[in-house]
Amino acid sequence: MKDQELINRTESFVRQTLKNSESGHNWFHIERVWKNAKQIGKDESVNMLVVELAALLHDIADSKFHNGDETIGPAKAREFLEKQNVASDIIDHVIQIMENMSFRSGYDNPSFVSSELKVVQDADRLDAIGAIGIARAFHFGGFKNREIYDPAVPPNLEMTKEVYKKSTAPTINHFYEKLLLLKDKMNTSTGKKMAEQRHLFMENYLTQFYREWNGEC
């Protein structure tokens, strides 16, 4: 099968699978990450088929909605790719990217690194910051019935993976615990450049947020 046909089929599979998913991880998130990944990948020496497949499949079954089970997504992706008779080294690489790209896995020592992983990870991280990132954070907070902000609950920068998953802290804390840290975690030069504007926008947003919180204009 031609690479382009495989990508088209993967796109349809992901669109169909995510049809009823919540809006933080729906098809539009995947489409943005896919776009970012193609943009970033242009400037890196990577296998673009692996990059595109991993970008498309990376959230096929989010563990947050499967009782924390992190194996369902990779298993679904593998089953789909095997059905398409994709070469096993490509499948293995895509699965390893899926298993190692989340911020949370950054709490553990990474067990796998590749240039393709770096590209897809940057592409996903870009969608967690900036105007879109702010929208996704408050959407997630609302979904979890979290407070917007509570000055009495300070951000916790030392959370273990388990504490992070169970946290019920206000959404503003998430900016300090994750979103504002992402700029310095970008792997690629294009990713770093794309993160700058988005990071600045979040800083300005927070400045204005506290102004309004304190009754200033």
Ligand code: ADP
């Ligand atoms: P991803 O799938 O993009 O790696 P997550 O699944 O951790 O990231 O989160 C999906 C979206 O929900 C992101 O935009 C992230 O910032 C947001 N989110 C995750 N945890 C929280 C939280 N505790 N408070 C607010 N937003 C959150």
Ligand code: NI
């Ligand atoms: Ni994602």
